[in-house]
Amino acid sequence: MKRKLAGKQGNRPLISGRDSNGYFLPESLAEAVNLLGQAGEGLKVLAGGTDLLVDLYERLIEVEGWLDLGLIPELREIKVRAEQIEIGAMVTHAQLEKSENIKKTLPVLAAAAAEIGSPQIRNRGTIGGNVVTASPAGDLLAPLIAYNAVLELVGKDGVSRVPAGDFFCGPKQTIMKRGQLLSRVLIPRPSSGTIGCWIKIGKRKALVIASISLALVVRLAKGGVIADIRACFGAVAPTPLEIKAVRRLAGGKRLEQLDFSQVGELAAAGIAPIDDLRGTAAYRRNVARELLIQALEKVQSTGGEIIADQADC
Amino acid sequence: MQIRLTVNGEERVVETTATTRLLDLLRTDLKLTGTKEGCGKGECGACTVLLNGQLVASCLLLAPQADRAEIITIEGIGSAEGLDPIQESYLEAGAVQCGFCTPGMILASKKLLEENPRPTVEEIRRGLSGNLCRCTGYHKIIAAVRLSAQKMADKGEGKDE
Ligand SMILES: Cc1cc2nc3c(=O)[nH]c(=O)nc-3n(C[C@H](O)[C@H](O)[C@H](O)COP(=O)(O)OP(=O)(O)OC[C@H]3O[C@@H](n4cnc5c(N)ncnc54)[C@H](O)[C@@H]3O)c2cc1C
Ligand code: FES
Ligand code: FES
Numbered sequence: 001m002k003r004k005l006a007g008k009q010g011n012r013p014l015i016s017g018r019d020s021n022g023y024f025l026p027e028s029l030a031e032a033v034n035l036l037g038q039a040g041e042g043l044k045v046l047a048g049g050t051d052l053l054v055d056l057y058e059r060l061i062e063v064e065g066w067l068d069l070g071l072i073p074e075l076r077e078i079k080v081r082a083e084q085i086e087i088g089a090m091v092t093h094a095q096l097e098k099s100e101n102i103k104k105t106l107p108v109l110a111a112a113a114a115e116i117g118s119p120q121i122r123n124r125g126t127i128g129g130n131v132v133t134a135s136p137a138g139d140l141l142a143p144l145i146a147y148n149a150v151l152e153l154v155g156k157d158g159v160s161r162v163p164a165g166d167f168f169c170g171p172k173q174t175i176m177k178r179g180q181l182l183s184r185v186l187i188p189r190p191s192s193g194t195i196g197c198w199i200k201i202g203k204r205k206a207l208v209i210a211s212i213s214l215a216l217v218v219r220l221a222k223g224g225v226i227a228d229i230r231a232c233f234g235a236v237a238p239t240p241l242e243i244k245a246v247r248r249l250a251g252g253k254r255l256e257q258l259d260f261s262q263v264g265e266l267a268a269a270g271i272a273p274i275d276d277l278r279g280t281a282a283y284r285r286n287v288a289r290e291l292l293i294q295a296l297e298k299v300q301s302t303g304g305e306i307i308a309d310q311a312d313c
Numbered sequence: 314m315q316i317r318l319t320v321n322g323e324e325r326v327v328e329t330t331a332t333t334r335l336l337d338l339l340r341t342d343l344k345l346t347g348t349k350e351g352c353g354k355g356e357c358g359a360c361t362v363l364l365n366g367q368l369v370a371s372c373l374l375l376a377p378q379a380d381r382a383e384i385i386t387i388e389g390i391g392s393a394e395g396l397d398p399i400q401e402s403y404l405e406a407g408a409v410q411c412g413f414c415t416p417g418m419i420l421a422s423k424k425l426l427e428e429n430p431r432p433t434v435e436e437i438r439r440g441l442s443g444n445l446c447r448c449t450g451y452h453k454i455i456a457a458v459r460l461s462a463q464k465m466a467d468k469g470e471g472k473d474e
Binding site (some may be wrong): 025046048066068073094 | 421444
């Protein structure tokens with residue numbers, strides 16, 4: 001393992017001293033990419049550490065060194081532009097939960113962030129870590145797909161952009177290549193008339209891995225016609241999953257023209273659940289159907305207000 | 314490697330390694346054993362400390378991540394002569410049994426009351442949701458936080474800025 005670059009001295013928070021083997025703290029994305037490019041498998045990219053330190057504790061990973069992204073200012077920023085909202089990979093769940101801009105423009109994402117883990121986890125865990133870990137139960141994944149997010153990856157060969165819906169290929173598997181970093185999440189700014197709902201079912205209210213979750217985002221055009229509708233489930237398949245049949249059935253209609261139980265059936269049929277200790281496959285199909293019905297009813301009855309719900313099971 | 318951090322108002326320079334957890338640095342190197350290790354995996358909150366004013370689980374932080382940070386542990390709250398109103402309230406409400414969760418609970422309570430001097434029961438539950446207690450059943454802990462809020466209001470502390 002290479003020694004941590006000594007860097008400039010001064011008041012900057014920079015680890016110094018004799019034995020700094022194995023801890024890299026780059027101050028720019030370019031430096032980070034460069035360090036990652038030179039290193040082997042054993043160098044772990046460290047964001048909030050809430051997944052990595054659990055893996056370390058359980059001895060699931062071999063670590064030869066850490067690449068801590070904590071000093072790269074641009075990764076901590078939320079920028080709201082006319083066309084899109086840009087969220088740096090190191091933005092924490094607590095930042096998302098509290099940001100007035102996120103609550104206003106992406107309320108389904110804010111609601112999902114607000115229910116992750118506990119205050120301690122939300123203060124450290126990041127959007128980038130949630131995405132790259134790619135757990136089927138990662139709570140931000142379904143909202144990101146529902147909002148048509150694009151992930152920006154940076155490597156030594158440059159920058160590439162991938163729709164969130166194409167990023168995940170299995171439990172804890174993504175298309176990201178060794179040597180790449182996730183730098184930002186880019187989300188097209190939802191037009192006015194976009195409404196939605198977040199529902200997470202778990203066995204208790206805090207510190208719980210979802211047994212199933214749903215992010216529903218509906219874009220209404222003038223006159224209440226559904227211009228776009230995205231129903232994305234978490235924890236029901238190897239990857240977060242959009243039920244595209246919902247879009248085909250409901251697009252172009254008005255909410256009150258839909259038979260909600262018929263839409264719910266699409267969810268029950270479209271998911272690929274497993275039996276595990278958080279629920280059986282049959283249970284998850286039933287819940288998926290009911291959740292989608294409930295979400296549609298809520299979206300309809302509140303006429304565009306955002307609802308975040310944490311149901312008990 | 315060497316890191317520099319402020320712990321309970323005192324600047325400390327510590328020789329550590331890239332895989333040492335902040336929890337171990339506090340307990341083993343600085344002998345601040347008020348911070349407890351329960352699960353080691355972020356689930357119980359026994360290891361809770363304040364890092365730059367934020368509630369964190371010190372078992373999920375590497376020591377180098379706390380370089381130049383300000384840390385408050387339970388040893389930094391109140392003193393033997395003068396307990397913090399929150400500590401007093403925990404005693405008076407009978408919210409301490411084995412005491413293992415108490416340091417983390419007190420820090421979570423402190424943070425909650427700083428941000429929200431008059432929390433509802435639901436807000437208290439949410440504020441303490443990262444801290445588990447195997448003994449009390451939580452009712453007395455919630456009562457202790459309400460009592461603290463009352464005490465702090467009576468003393469004219471903890472008002473909205
Ligand atoms: C007690 C507890 C409760 C939890 N509850 C929830 C919950 O309710 N919902 C939920 O979704 N998750 C939950 N989690 C999981 C975890 O907190 C989240 O997934 C979190 O968002 C991970 O982010 P992090 O910054 O801590 O990731 P880290 O642990 O730092 O990193 C995770 C992985 O992503 C990689 N990585 C991180 N950032 C980047 C980047 N920018 N570029 C490339 N690779 C990167 C790392 O190398 C690592 O492989 C919980 C965890 C714990 C310990
Ligand atoms: S020991 Fe850190 S949360 Fe349990
Ligand atoms: S008093 Fe024993 S764990 Fe809370």
